Amino acid sequence: MTLTLSESVEITGKSVFDYLDHEAEVPQVDRVAAQGDVLLLRVTTQPAETAMAKTVVAVASEASANTHTLHPNGPCFWEPHTARDAGDVLLGKLTVPDGSTALVSHQEHGNLEVLPGTYEVRRQREFAGEWAYVAD
Numbered sequence: 001m002t003l004t005l006s007e008s009v010e011i012t013g014k015s016v017f018d019y020l021d022h023e024a025e026v027p028q029v030d031r032v033a034a035q036g037d038v039l040l041l042r043v044t045t046q047p048a049e050t051a052m053a054k055t056v057v058a059v060a061s062e063a064s065a066n067t068h069t070l071h072p073n074g075p076c077f078w079e080p081h082t083a084r085d086a087g088d089v090l091l092g093k094l095t096v097p098d099g100s101t102a103l104v105s106h107q108e109h110g111n112l113e114v115l116p117g118t119y120e121v122r123r124q125r126e127f128a129g130e131w132a133y134v135a136d
Contacts, residue, residue, distance in 0.1 A: 002028065008111040012071040012103050014055075020110050026103075030115040035104055038068045039122040040094075040114060047095035047118045048077035056080075058091055058104070058121055067106070070121070073113075074100030089122040 006022040009015060016022075027033070033040045037059045056070040056078050070078065077095040081088070095118045096102050102114040 002026065003111075003113055005110050008103050008105070008113065011073050012055075012069070012105045012111065014069060014071070014105045014107070016105070016107050016110050024110075026111050026113045028113045028115055029104075029119075030117065033104075033112055034124060035109050035112055036068060036106055037124050038091075038104060038106075039089075039124045040104065040112075040119045041122060042117045043093075043120050045093070045118060045120075048079040048093045049095075050077055050079050052076040052078040052094075052102070056092075059123060069105050070094060071103045071105060072096075072100065073103060076100055076102045089124070091121045091123055094119045094121055 002025040004023050005016065005020060005026055008026045029040055031042045052072045058068040058070055060067045075097060078092055080092040081090040094102060096114055096116045098116045104112040104114060
C-alpha cells in the first residue's frame with residue numbers, strides 16, 4: 001500500500017511546504033533514488049545493526065532550515081559513517097527489515113518511502129569544472 005504525502009507527514013512529524021500535493025502518493029524506493037543532495041543506493045553489504053532514532057539528519061542545509069532527514073516506520077537500523085575524508089560521499093548505512101519502511105523527508109521535495117533492504121545513504125556530488133557537493 002502506498003502512502004500519501006499527508007500520511008507520511010504524520011509518521012515523520014515533519015511538515016512539508018503547502019504547495020506540494022498532500023494527497024499525492026509518496027514514491028517508493030527499492031533500488032536507487034535521489035532527493036536533492038541525498039542519494040540512496042541499495043547494497044548487498046552487511047546490514048546496519050544499531051536501532052534507528054526517530055529522526056536522523058542525513059544532510060543539514062547550509063543555507064536554510066530545509067534539512068534531509070530519515071525516519072523509521074517500524075523497526076529500522078542506522079549506522080552513520082563517521083570516518084569521513086574530504087570528498088567522502090558516504091553518510092551512513094540504512095537497513096529496513098521486512099515489514100518496515102523508512103521515510104526520507106525534505107520540506108521542499110516531500111518524502112520518499114524506502115522499502116525493505118540495506119542502503120548506503122550518500123551525499124550527491126556534481127562536476128562543474130571541479131567536484132563539489134550538490135547544494136540543495
